[in-house]
Amino acid sequence: MTKNPEALARQQKRTQMRREQVLAAAEQCFQREGFHAASVNRIAAEAGMSVGHVYRHFDNKEDIILTLCERKFADYISHTPRLAVHTKMDTDAVVDTALDDFDWLVDPVQARYVMDVFAESGRSEQINSIVADQDYRLRHNARVLLEPYFPPERPEELECRVEMLVLVLEGLMMRTVANPEGDKARLKLAFRHLMRAILQ
Amino acid sequence: MTKNPEALARQQKRTQMRREQVLAAAEQCFQREGFHAASVNRIAAEAGMSVGHVYRHFDNKEDIILTLCERKFADYISHTPRLAVHTKMDTDAVVDTALDDFDWLVDPVQARYVMDVFAESGRSEQINSIVADQDYRLRHNARVLLEPYFPPERPEELECRVEMLVLVLEGLMMRTVANPEGDKARLKLAFRHLMRAILQ
Structure with a gap:
């Protein structure tokens, strides 16, 4: 028909x-x-x-989990610091950009979901590869953000900064779950200081 | 008898x-x-x-979970940066001390367990209070470590640094799970840079 x-x-x-x-x-x-x-x-x-x-x-529960994970991580990555143009801006402007989506980055429901997925990555190969893939994309975006600030002749320095930035972004998530009643303004300030240190 | x-x-x-x-x-x-x-x-x-x-x-499964959590967190906290004496040391010496237990802080099995517990804190009130308690102790230890470096007349500055340090420690855990094959030397260097920024 x-x-x-x-x-x-x-x-x-x-x-x-x-x-x-x-x-x-x-x-x-x-x-x-x-x-x-x-x-x-x-x-x-x-x-x-x-x-x-x-x-x-x-197909099954795994299929549902994987579809959700993919979407959650795509969402998460779209809220991590990014610049519209791949160009060198004033450091403060970059820090401000990184703080744009702060409230989204410290959403407790979201963060707890990511914990679940991360914990599960040790038990499921499929989830493990989703986590690895999101990690790759997150580091890629961090590299694009930081690249203009570090000399191309010292790639290891850039990679170290990329690691620092991703560590700080993921640390924010942990703080949100560990201390949901914590002072959000203070956490934001801590993030700002750390972002500034990463760019220096 | x-x-x-x-x-x-x-x-x-x-x-x-x-x-x-x-x-x-x-x-x-x-x-x-x-x-x-x-x-x-x-x-x-x-x-x-x-x-x-x-x-x-x-008594039941919850009782087992709670006993394990308590122990895991006590273990974790005992490996986070601490100074033997509450006194002002050279910044580099503090950073070195913080790095002493680095390998323990980036143990993937350990870190994944913490993710499980953190995720669960949204589902169980008892686990939630264990997480809150460990967060309190972790911040307390961070405060003892950082106190000598910040002027007592600006307590908010110290609290912000405490938040930064705990964020970085927890970020280490996330990195360990997100990228278990990652370059550990680079992660250690990233941690070192961030520790130095926190102390400045």
Whole structure:
């Protein structure tokens, strides 16, 4: 049976919506119970659909986890410091840019999810490669940000700064989970000082 | 029946050994499966004892988790930078002291365990208070280390440095999990630069 383009578009949209519904439900379950305890049954119940429906959109729980991880990390990376132009700006301007998305970087729900994924990387090869991939992209972005500030004839110095920047970004996440009631203004100031040190 | 002191001591030692055996087994299970999936049944099997035996030493799985967490964090804190004497040393000497236990701070198994615990802090109130308690102790130690370097009339400056130091220590953990194949010498150098920036 051939469908007309409008019907096809409607169907695709419906499929997409269903996938999103499963992912949102899975995220709820994972936050509540962790990756291992949350079953496809529970995800289906949370999404208000049958288990069969969930399997129409995803192969298994791993497939759901991987899709969510990919998206979370893409989100995270899009909020880490980046410059619109690959050019040398005033140090303060770079620091300000790095602080633009500060509130997003210290979101506790987000950060706890990343902890879950990182912990899981020791137990699942697939998650391990997602974590490795996000690490690669994060370091790449950090390198693009820092490159204009360090002499190309000393690549090791740049790499060390890249490591420092990524360490600080990930440290922010840990602080958010370790001390969610902590003084956010102070944490922001700490981040600012560290960013400045990295650029010097 | 009154026991003689030697018999009592032997019994206490046996009890202590059994507890350790359960904790070691639980640690294996948690590393492999996460906190939720690992049941008391599995922990007992891993320890090579009956479930009844496990319950003779611990109330339930939560009790095992909490005992392990307490110990892990006490261990972790004992390896974070500390000075033997509360006195002002040369900055380089402090940085060197901070680097003493570097290898311990970047142990991947250890770091992944901490991620598990941190992630879990959003799901369990008891674990949440253990994390809060370790955060308090970690900040306290950082404060003792940094206090001699910052003027007492500006306490906010000291607190900001404390935040920076703890952020960097926790960032080290994240790097270890995110990039276990990463260049450890470079990570150490990054840590050294950041420590120096914190002390300036």
